[in-house]
Amino acid sequence: MDTLEAETATLYELIGRNWTLSAPVTDAAFDAAGQAVAFALADGALAIAPLRDAEPPQDRCRIALDEGRTTISPRRRPVPPLTSVVLGDAPLHLSPFGTSGFIAGEHGRLHRVSASGMIAGAADDGPPIDLVAAVAHGGVLVASKGAITYRDSKGDVGWRAPLPVGDLSAIAVTQDGRRVALGADGRLLVRTFGPQSEVASLELGPISALSWSADGSWLAASVVEAGIVLVRAADARVIRIPGYPATVSSLAWSADSRVLVTGGGYRIVAWDVAGLDGERERPTNVVTGRAGFVLVQTVAVHPARPLVAAGFGDGRVTVSRIGQPDELEVKPPGRGAVSALQWSRDGQHLALGTSDGEAAVVTFPPHIFK
Numbered sequence: 001m002d003t004l005e006a007e008t009a010t011l012y013e014l015i016g017r018n019w020t021l022s023a024p025v026t027d028a029a030f031d032a033a034g035q036a037v038a039f040a041l042a043d044g045a046l047a048i049a050p051l052r053d054a055e056p057p058q059d060r061c062r063i064a065l066d067e068g069r070t071t072i073s074p075r076r077r078p079v080p081p082l083t084s085v086v087l088g089d090a091p092l093h094l095s096p097f098g099t100s101g102f103i104a105g106e107h108g109r110l111h112r113v114s115a116s117g118m119i120a121g122a123a124d125d126g127p128p129i130d131l132v133a134a135v136a137h138g139g140v141l142v143a144s145k146g147a148i149t150y151r152d153s154k155g156d157v158g159w160r161a162p163l164p165v166g167d168l169s170a171i172a173v174t175q176d177g178r179r180v181a182l183g184a185d186g187r188l189l190v191r192t193f194g195p196q197s198e199v200a201s202l203e204l205g206p207i208s209a210l211s212w213s214a215d216g217s218w219l220a221a222s223v224v225e226a227g228i229v230l231v232r233a234a235d236a237r238v239i240r241i242p243g244y245p246a247t248v249s250s251l252a253w254s255a256d257s258r259v260l261v262t263g264g265g266y267r268i269v270a271w272d273v274a275g276l277d278g279e280r281e282r283p284t285n286v287v288t289g290r291a292g293f294v295l296v297q298t299v300a301v302h303p304a305r306p307l308v309a310a311g312f313g314d315g316r317v318t319v320s321r322i323g324q325p326d327e328l329e330v331k332p333p334g335r336g337a338v339s340a341l342q343w344s345r346d347g348q349h350l351a352l353g354t355s356d357g358e359a360a361v362v363t364f365p366p367h368i369f370k
Contacts, residue, residue: 014075032138046084048084091106101114105125125142127146129143131170132171135150148182163184170183171210179212179233181212208224214257218232244265246265246295257274263298263310297339299311302343312338340353
């Protein structure tokens with residue numbers, strides 16, 4: 001990774017737009033059209049930022065002809081404020097929806113919100129909503145106690161199916177939309193997409209996060225106080241990875257499905273899962289980034305490059321290459337723990353939010369990553 005030299009400001013100030021919000025940030029999502037990013041807040045509001053920047057970093061970069069050194073100039077004008085949308089009571093369950101915009105669930109209602117912040121419609125989904133997950137073609141799955149519902153990209157109910165579980169804690173959908181994993185009542189449930197589906201169940205303990213590999217061959221589950229559990233879809237092989245100092249709340253896979261990246265440690269924790277095709281009992285650890293004294297809270301893997309963003313408990317955000325110790329500090333410590341971290345689909349933007357109500361969109365110039 002190249003290092004941009006700042007003239008008078010930090011890298012975070014030069015390539016990022018940041019805002020102070022009314023409440024802690026609990027989630028972030030980019031819309032499918034690449035027009036906006038929404039931040040869910042702990043007070044039941046959304047804050048929406050356009051991705052278009054009047055002064056993008058690439059327009060402020062200069063390359064010295066003699067030395068080839070890259071510098072970037074500060075902004076000349078203040079960053080415009082975010083658009084605030086008050087929806088109801090927390091917690092909000094946020095997801096991109098349709099070809100543009102978002103859907104947010106609170107209690108038993110679903111709100112459709114445009115990329116510009118207009119409330120485009122609302123629907124009463126019945127029981128209090130526990131989980132929301134985007135699926136292929138712009139639809140969304142809505143899970144609540146006793147039922148799971150699929151709504152298509154227009155918001156219409158495609159199907160509804162009962163769930164033989166109580167409290168739901170995590171959901172993940174494969175990229176092709178064919179399988180759904182749920183954490184509920186200390187069990188892992190895996191079902192095929194659709195109203196008529198046989199449900200496979202596995203007793204694991206309380207599940208805090210779930211994530212499918214990009215090709216759908218592996219499912220990673222974070223089990224409270226028990227580390228990570230890997231489940232291979234082809235034969236239901238289970239591999240347990242204990243020993244984390246904290247419960248893992250964030251899981252992410254590399255684009256080629258070879259490496260699982262997790263939080264929950266004092267550095268980015270990455271596992272080479274590709275080698276598990278044989279009889280090995282545990283994947284190989286891939287040293288990534290630098291070790292420190294603050295826990296990694298959130299991780300997000302770049303959609304195309306072998307890069308991982310990590311958000312720490314002290315507010316710091318870094319970007320590292322998978323398998324290399326070097327890291328780029330994107331945000332210095334401060335303003336609470338990093339509670340939300342997402343890459344845009346094109347990998348140009350990184351959205352982050354903190355427990356102290358700071359939100360930011362960091363835009364990387366094309367030449368910053370080689």
